[in-house]
Amino acid sequence: MPDPTSQDPVVAPGVDATKPSVARVYDAFLGGKDNYECDRAVVRQILEIAPELPDWTRENRRWLARVVEWLTREARLTQFLDLGSGLPTAQNTHQLAQQINPAAKVVYVDNDPAVIAHGRALLLDNDNTFFVPADFTEPEKLLADPIVTGNLDPGRPIGMIQALVLHHLEDYDQTRELVRTYVEALPSGSFLAISHACNPRDGSEAARLSTDLEAKFHERFPSLRFRTPAEITAFFDGLELLDPGVVRLYDWWPPGVVLEESPAAGLRAGAGQILYCGLARKP
Numbered sequence: 001m002p003d004p005t006s007q008d009p010v011v012a013p014g015v016d017a018t019k020p021s022v023a024r025v026y027d028a029f030l031g032g033k034d035n036y037e038c039d040r041a042v043v044r045q046i047l048e049i050a051p052e053l054p055d056w057t058r059e060n061r062r063w064l065a066r067v068v069e070w071l072t073r074e075a076r077l078t079q080f081l082d083l084g085s086g087l088p089t090a091q092n093t094h095q096l097a098q099q100i101n102p103a104a105k106v107v108y109v110d111n112d113p114a115v116i117a118h119g120r121a122l123l124l125d126n127d128n129t130f131f132v133p134a135d136f137t138e139p140e141k142l143l144a145d146p147i148v149t150g151n152l153d154p155g156r157p158i159g160m161i162q163a164l165v166l167h168h169l170e171d172y173d174q175t176r177e178l179v180r181t182y183v184e185a186l187p188s189g190s191f192l193a194i195s196h197a198c199n200p201r202d203g204s205e206a207a208r209l210s211t212d213l214e215a216k217f218h219e220r221f222p223s224l225r226f227r228t229p230a231e232i233t234a235f236f237d238g239l240e241l242l243d244p245g246v247v248r249l250y251d252w253w254p255p256g257v258v259l260e261e262s263p264a265a266g267l268r269a270g271a272g273q274i275l276y277c278g279l280a281r282k283p
Contacts, residue, residue, distance in 0.1 A: 015113045020220050022168060023112040027087045029057040034087050034114060042220055049212050056275050059249045059263075060195055061091055063277055064163055067193045068096040070254040072104060075191065075281075077159045079105045079152050083136040083182075084165030086110065088118050093161060094129040104128060105151055109142060111135045136162075137169065139181045157189035164275075167197040170223040172231060179235045186282050194235055195249060195277040199226035206273035213274070232276050239280035246278040 015021075017036045024035040028043045031054070046053055071077045078101060082093045085108040094106035107130045108119055119131035132147045142148065152158055160182060169175040183192060199210035210226050217224045233246040243255050250264035 015117070021112055021114060022221060023086045023110065023115050025220075026057060026164070027089070029054050030061070030089055032087065032089055034118065045216055045219075046213065049216055050209060050274065052274075056249065060164060060275060061089065063195060063249045063252055064093065064161070064193075065091050065096050066252070066254055067161070067279055068093055068159070069100065071159045071191055071193075072097045072100040074254070075157075075159075077157055077191065078103060079156065080107070080159040080161065081148070081152060082106060082108045082161045082163075084110055084162065084168075085115065085119070086112075086164075087115055088121075094126065098126075098128065102128075106130070107132060107148055107151055109134055109136050136165065137178060139178060139185070143182075143185050154187055156187060157191070158186055159191045159193065160186060161193045163193070163195045164197070166194060166235065167225055167227065168221065168223055170225055172225070172227065176235060176237075180237075183239065183282060188282055190282045191279060192236065192239060192282070193277070193279045194232070195275055196232045196235075197224070197226040198229060198232065198273060198276040200273065201228055204273075210274060229276055233278065236278055236280040239282055241278060241280045246276055248273060249275045249277050252277050252279070 018038055020039045020042045024039040025042050028035040028039045068080070080093055080097060085093070093108070094104075097104035097106060105128045109132045110116065110119060111134060116131070116133040119133070123129065123131060130147050130151050132142065132145050134142050134145060136142060162179070166175055166179070169178070186192070197210070199214065200207050214224065214226050229246055233241070236246070244251060244253070248262070248264055251259070251262050253259060
């Protein structure tokens, strides 16, 4: 975690350093430096409820690595669309894919001003990495953007990543429709990867912890909605869900990999259920 007394980074144009942002709070959880005191204050409040959250954010990056590496190596995908990509950190999608296939193309999408500033910097030394400063909740507009149409071949499979973004959309039915719109636009053989905050809402310890976390997050991010495993699974309707299905981040490993014990075995029962994920193929 960054030292709260350390000097804040230079404020980029358009960035409000007095109000926390989702991307910067996530960066702070990862131990990054592209965040401000207002973001770190949110992190400290959340850690009082769930001190394991930094472990989960790092596991989300490791899950992303497992997904992108499998898609590039085994599924032989050569193009990716990363929606709500967040601030660059270690092991970004383009680095993961291009270390296996240097010709792989990656288009990042985000509308956070801090992410836009950093995202554009990715273009300086990488001819196969692109950034679109756009709102991913406007799929028709985004998919028609010249950066997308000019760099992603609609005739070949695409790996679409929606990592920890859908739970920032309040209305469940509208969120399902958004995902459906994107899936319909994907060519056959494409893949959809999702990670999402989970609340089983079954009276369990996990449900109580998730409910407490939602309440705390709502103080700053009122649209955030944790969802049940069944609700998260429904985002993959019409797709071929790969094994092991929709599971905890720690329990998702590429097809054919069998773990004798979950890496989350040492976590508290409730804390082990906070984030779920899945990967599915479009027939």
